Amino acid sequence: MDRIQAMQIFVQVVTQGSYSRAATLMGVPRAAATQAVQQLEARLGVRLLNRTTRHVSLTLDGDLYFQRCQVILGDLEDAESTFRAGRSLPKGRLRVDLPGSLGRLLVIPALPDFSRRYPDITLELGIRDRPVDLAREGVDCVLRAGDISDTSLVCRPIGVLEQITAASPDYLKRHGTPATPQDTAGHRMVGYPSSRTGRPYELEFVEGGILTQIAAPTSITINDAGAYIAAGVAGFGLVQGPRYHLDPLIASGQMVEVLPGVRPPAMPLSVLYPPGRHRLPRLRVFIDWLCATLAPSAVAVAAE
The missing domain is CATH 3.40.190.10 (Periplasmic binding protein-like II)
Structure with a gap:
């Protein structure tokens, strides 16, 4: 079994919380899934998972390796998606971070429209009001309200919120x-x-x-x-x-x-993503959809 497939199995074991379910999803025997993780542990020289008769859980080393595997496998899928873009609808996993109220009140109610347009894109949403490290946490893009101080990310303005x-x-x-x-x-x-x-x-x-x-x-x-x-x-x-x-x-x-006649300053609304990621078809269509969806809630739409 090659290293990429072993990583895929490891990620599925963690995600599913079960060797059996991971093996079924990957189309391999359960024994092969167990052996793949053991081979990864032997190659790395660390224990990745704590195992009991009922479930598996990540060790500290395993958590770090799991995050890196998600990034590596995502980059691999991104490379293939780039060349498939002209032949089919975008597909793959997309990790998006949203502020709590924006996500709950504006984005999530509109998401069925996006899923109908792009049924092969799987969304993983993080809902939080704190800054997130996109590279470390494997996040593809974030929606943020307020002034942007992180100059390492590409910023696409949507508009401003009254x-x-x-x-x-x-x-x-x-x-x-x-x-x-x-x-x-x-x-x-x-x-x-x-x-x-x-x-x-x-x-x-x-x-x-x-x-x-x-x-x-x-x-x-x-x-x-x-x-x-x-x-x-x-x-x-x-x-x-x-x-x-x-x-x-x-x-x-x-x-x-x-004080309706003396209001607070309007709040900028932006999408942020790492440099180069916008070439990925699934991220590009999501950002375009997000901007179009949120623009009516912004009192002024900024130029791209």
């Missing part, structure tokens, strides 16, 4: 409604921490082209965008977020927009 300030009716009944940005200093806000500093972002308002930042006190700080908004609904204080997320809550009466 943001608003809001609070629950109960909070405003207890604390009153601020009439100016400066009034918010006497209020409470829900904290959302910066990934760089760990400190909560300040409230931001743009008036006459001038940015004003207000550091209101916090009772709670949350590092998940969906939970951050939920804390606002629960009455913990003022929140600022994308209109697409807050508008349904305002329409249902769970939130009220505050």
